[in-house]
Amino acid sequence: MLDRSPARVTSLYLHVPFCARKCAYCAFYSEPSGGELVNRYVAALIRELEMVADDLKPHTIFFGGGTPSLLNLRQWEQILRAMDRRHLLGAEEFTVECNPATVSADKAKLLRSFGVNRISMGVQSLDETLLDRLGRIHSREMVFKSFDILRRAGFDNLNLDLMFAIPGQTPGIWRATLAEALALGSEHLSSYEVIYEDDTPLFAQLQAGEFGVDEDLACAMYEEFVEQAIAAGFQQYEVANFARDERTAIQSPDARPRNPVPNFACKHNVNYWRGGSFYGLGPSATSYVRGVRTKNWSNTQLYCEQLEKGNRAVETREELPPLKRAGETAAFGLRMVAGWPFEEFQRMTSFDLRREWPAEMSQLARRGWGEILPGGFRLTPRGLRFADAAAEMFLR
Ligand SMILES: C[S@@+](CC[C@H](N)C(=O)[O-])C[C@H]1O[C@@H](n2cnc3c(N)ncnc32)[C@H](O)[C@@H]1O
Ligand code: SF4
Numbered sequence: 001m002l003d004r005s006p007a008r009v010t011s012l013y014l015h016v017p018f019c020a021r022k023c024a025y026c027a028f029y030s031e032p033s034g035g036e037l038v039n040r041y042v043a044a045l046i047r048e049l050e051m052v053a054d055d056l057k058p059h060t061i062f063f064g065g066g067t068p069s070l071l072n073l074r075q076w077e078q079i080l081r082a083m084d085r086r087h088l089l090g091a092e093e094f095t096v097e098c099n100p101a102t103v104s105a106d107k108a109k110l111l112r113s114f115g116v117n118r119i120s121m122g123v124q125s126l127d128e129t130l131l132d133r134l135g136r137i138h139s140r141e142m143v144f145k146s147f148d149i150l151r152r153a154g155f156d157n158l159n160l161d162l163m164f165a166i167p168g169q170t171p172g173i174w175r176a177t178l179a180e181a182l183a184l185g186s187e188h189l190s191s192y193e194v195i196y197e198d199d200t201p202l203f204a205q206l207q208a209g210e211f212g213v214d215e216d217l218a219c220a221m222y223e224e225f226v227e228q229a230i231a232a233g234f235q236q237y238e239v240a241n242f243a244r245d246e247r248t249a250i251q252s253p254d255a256r257p258r259n260p261v262p263n264f265a266c267k268h269n270v271n272y273w274r275g276g277s278f279y280g281l282g283p284s285a286t287s288y289v290r291g292v293r294t295k296n297w298s299n300t301q302l303y304c305e306q307l308e309k310g311n312r313a314v315e316t317r318e319e320l321p322p323l324k325r326a327g328e329t330a331a332f333g334l335r336m337v338a339g340w341p342f343e344e345f346q347r348m349t350s351f352d353l354r355r356e357w358p359a360e361m362s363q364l365a366r367r368g369w370g371e372i373l374p375g376g377f378r379l380t381p382r383g384l385r386f387a388d389a390a391a392e393m394f395l396r
Contacts, residue, residue: 008057009289011271012088014045014079015282016068017300020101024135024205025163027197029284029298030066041283041300042075044307046082048281051312053086055289056279060268061094069098073110080114089115093267095159097122101138103146108153118266119150120159120188126177130166135201147184156247157264159188164225165218166194167202167211174221175228182232187264188243189234191225193218222385235262238273239335239387260338273336275329275348283313291325293318324396326351331391339371339378353377360393 018033018041019026071079083089095118096111103121111119125131126140150158160181164174181189196203196213205211226236234242237260245262261270271278280287284298297303297315306313320328326349333340345353353361353376361377364370369383369390383390 006290008055009277009279010057010059011268011276011278012056012058012061013278013280013285014063015280015285016063016065016071017041017283018070019065019067020070020137021135025194025197025200025202027200028066031300033070037300038071038075040304042078044304045282046079047307048312049082050086052279053088056088058088058091060271061091062268063096065097067099067102068096069102069107073106076107076110091115093118095120095266095268098146099138100142100146103149105149105153108150108155112153112155117155118157118159119155120161121146123160123181124163125166126180127173130169130173133168134166158186159190159266160184160186162189162191163194164191164221171220175224178225178228182228188266189229190241192240193222219385237261237265237337239384241266241269273332275332291319293320323351325349326356327394327396330357330394334379334391334394335387337378337384339376341376357394364390
């Protein structure tokens with residue numbers, strides 16, 4: 001019999017809305033963990049998972065947060081067993097975000113045994129003073145120890161997240177953190193410039209004049225990051241994301257990359273940037289399925305109540321007009337070094353970049369921020385530094 005059902009969604013995100021303590025800069029939805037609420041959340045998440053399981057065949061799974069590694073062994077086991085019952089395990093890439101302070105050998109072993117094969121660790125800095133200033137709960141020693149625990153548990157695909165332009169971070173401190181992080185030999189590295197999010201303590205300190213923002217210094221730190229990561233054998237594939245193409249680090253810095261998206265790129269995020277569908281479960285999570293975007297309540301209590309009543313916990317639902325959706329897809333995809341191959345864009349959106357956005361592409365090319373190639377459009381290294389401004393031009 002012919003299967004006439006639409007193809008199932010291959011990408012799954014699960015949000016864990018708890019942190020041991022809130023970091024000074026962070027606006028992700030999470031709250032300091034509270035005993036019974038965590039158990040209630042686990043039960044609700046499993047219910048939500050069961051509601052969408054028939055429409056899922058995950059190639060990539062990503063547990064983000066918040067701090068997924070804060071869940072205890074029993075809670076993890078409950079979630080992973082539920083996923084197993086609904087045939088949701090076995091993804092090609094299965095990532096769990098971890099805070100270095102909450103990694104243990106037992107947890108690492110359990111996750112690995114259920115098919116988790118990638119860990120993303122929030123390192124941010126390897127300078128104790130800055131870690132403190134950011135309100136992180138971990139020390140630099142915990143980063144090295146956790147990295148070692150994860151390797152011993154068999155994880156051969158590890159990401160480290162760093163931050164730059166942190167108040168008080170000198171070029172020397174940044175260089176030292178970068179060098180030590182690179183020496184760990186992870187397969188993936190991300191680094192974001194500090195964003196001053198509304199309603200965070202760091203933003204309040206900036207407003208109060210406790211420190212200033214130095215854009216030139218931030219640019220210099222970004223350049224240092226790109227240079228050092230490439231010299232260490234990484235390939236840049238997105239504004240803030242670098243990955244190895246092969247497991248070994250040996251690669252001439254000047255070698256032309258063969259593969260525009262290296263093998264250890266985060267496949268889950270590449271799907272976002274390429275405008276693919278995904279389910280997002282848990283409080284505050286967004287889903288984008290067949291052109292419809294929904295967002296769950298950013299309130300764990302309310303999220304649990306809704307699921308306990310047998311409802312999805314959706315706060316907003318938006319069906320984007322096709323051209324608006326294509327504009328967003330264009331904007332997201334331009335964050336990737338590979339830019340947009342015209343044919344791929346047309347396949348994803350049914351629109352032709354050359355027909356709908358010729359003026360924007362020409363303007364970016366004239367400014368030296370973009371490059372019109374025979375088969376596609378991409379930002380130049382300079383354009384990537386201003387990717388947000390460039391991408392905005394494509395929004396309709
Ligand atoms: C959800 S967190 C990562 C996992 C875990 N919660 C942790 O922090 O260890 C995702 C990453 O986003 C980055 N990030 C969060 N807030 C940021 C901000 N305001 N500015 C720049 N980067 C930020 C950090 O590098 C962080 O590791
Ligand atoms: S950065 Fe990570 S650990 Fe810190 S508050 Fe945000 S989600 Fe939690």
